[in-house]
Amino acid sequence: MNIEKAIDKLKEKGYKRTKQRERILEIFSEQDQGYIPAKTILKEIQKDFPGVSYDTIYRNLYLLAEEQVLESTELDGEKHFRFHCDTHGHHHHFICTGCGKTKAVEFCPMDKIAQSLDGYAVDDHKFEIYGKCPGCL
Amino acid sequence: MNIEKAIDKLKEKGYKRTKQRERILEIFSEQDQGYIPAKTILKEIQKDFPGVSYDTIYRNLYLLAEEQVLESTELDGEKHFRFHCDTHGHHHHFICTGCGKTKAVEFCPMDKIAQSLDGYAVDDHKFEIYGKCPGCL
DNA sequence: TATTTAATTGTAATGGTTACGATTAGATAC
DNA sequence: GTATCTAATCGTAACCATTACAATTAAATA
Numbered sequence: 001m002n003i004e005k006a007i008d009k010l011k012e013k014g015y016k017r018t019k020q021r022e023r024i025l026e027i028f029s030e031q032d033q034g035y036i037p038a039k040t041i042l043k044e045i046q047k048d049f050p051g052v053s054y055d056t057i058y059r060n061l062y063l064l065a066e067e068q069v070l071e072s073t074e075l076d077g078e079k080h081f082r083f084h085c086d087t088h089g090h091h092h093h094f095i096c097t098g099c100g101k102t103k104a105v106e107f108c109p110m111d112k113i114a115q116s117l118d119g120y121a122v123d124d125h126k127f128e129i130y131g132k133c134p135g136c137l
Numbered sequence: 138m139n140i141e142k143a144i145d146k147l148k149e150k151g152y153k154r155t156k157q158r159e160r161i162l163e164i165f166s167e168q169d170q171g172y173i174p175a176k177t178i179l180k181e182i183q184k185d186f187p188g189v190s191y192d193t194i195y196r197n198l199y200l201l202a203e204e205q206v207l208e209s210t211e212l213d214g215e216k217h218f219r220f221h222c223d224t225h226g227h228h229h230h231f232i233c234t235g236c237g238k239t240k241a242v243e244f245c246p247m248d249k250i251a252q253s254l255d256g257y258a259v260d261d262h263k264f265e266i267y268g269k270c271p272g273c274l
Numbered sequence: 275t276a277t278t279t280a281a282t283t284g285t286a287a288t289g290g291t292t293a294c295g296a297t298t299a300g301a302t303a304c
Numbered sequence: 305g306t307a308t309c310t311a312a313t314c315g316t317a318a319c320c321a322t323t324a325c326a327a328t329t330a331a332a333t334a
Contacts, residue, residue, distance in 0.1 A: 016280055016331050053283050109246035122268040131259040153300045153311055190314050
């Protein structure tokens with residue numbers, strides 16, 4: 001996901017282009033290999049905008065996730081975000097517990113189990129693999 | 138999982154049998170169809186032990202999870218617990234977002250993707266399906 | 275430049291979880 | 305039964321991520 005493309009997407013919906021929002025997107029594009037905790041985004045953006053508030057961080061992260069610019073997950077009780085992968089189809093992630101980097105896993109188990117959930121309404125699912133990547137081993 | 142069996146398991150490791158711990162196990166056996174948030178355990182146990190502390194609840198839940206008497210997951214940023222299913226093999230769960238009840242799904246995607254994670258050390262994985270059960274639909 | 279409305283700031287509240295010193299109560303040995 | 309040892313509990317406060325909100329600022333558009 002490209003920054004300009006993301007900003008255009010927001011613009012179409014009436015959201016404004018702000019320095020803070022732009023900076024948040026930059027942070028993700030500089031480090032787009034894994035999930036980043038909200039806390040890290042805050043620290044990073046404070047280097048440029050010392051007075052940035054929690055509200056700004058969370059509002060933007062949630063908005064960006066809502067608009068599918070980012071995707072999110074919860075690790076150790078903390079919300080993490082990364083650019084949404086739109087280069088290929090639906091997939092899942094191996095997540096390195098050392099550095100946070102992810103590796104796409106091109107397999108979704110939902111196809112295999114659809115019939116076993118007859119009578120149930122499936123809204124969502126989560127499939128994540130945790131461990132250490134080659135670099136952290 | 139049976140209460141006495143669980144207590145015996147703890148006894149072997151030098152953990153004592155206490156009224157509070159016993160009550161926690163009872164609560165799970167009375168309602169063993171789904172995940173229960175820690176908060177609910179606290180409320181429930183307070184009916185019998187009004188002065189029970191957070192420390193007692195969390196210490197016991199974590200101990201029981203450690204000893205594989207319970208299994209845990211995090212839903213909406215809250216830790217949830219249920220009896221560990223040991224009647225059949227490794228499996229996953231559909232979790233009803235309405236009532237918390239679960240349905241076992243006898244399929245684990247890890248077998249299918251082992252070779253795609255060559256060079257990675259897999260420590261853990263999570264596969265959960267969320268939606269509404271027939272009763273909540 | 276004026277106007278409109280989204281966005282940000284500053285700060286406080288919330289809520290689940292964790293921590294800890296003092297006290298209590300199982301378990302075991304005598 | 306009593307003494308002793310140590311796990312367990314209690315009471316309370318701290319911690320920390322997240323959420324909330326009124327007042328202010330700043331994009332966007334005309």
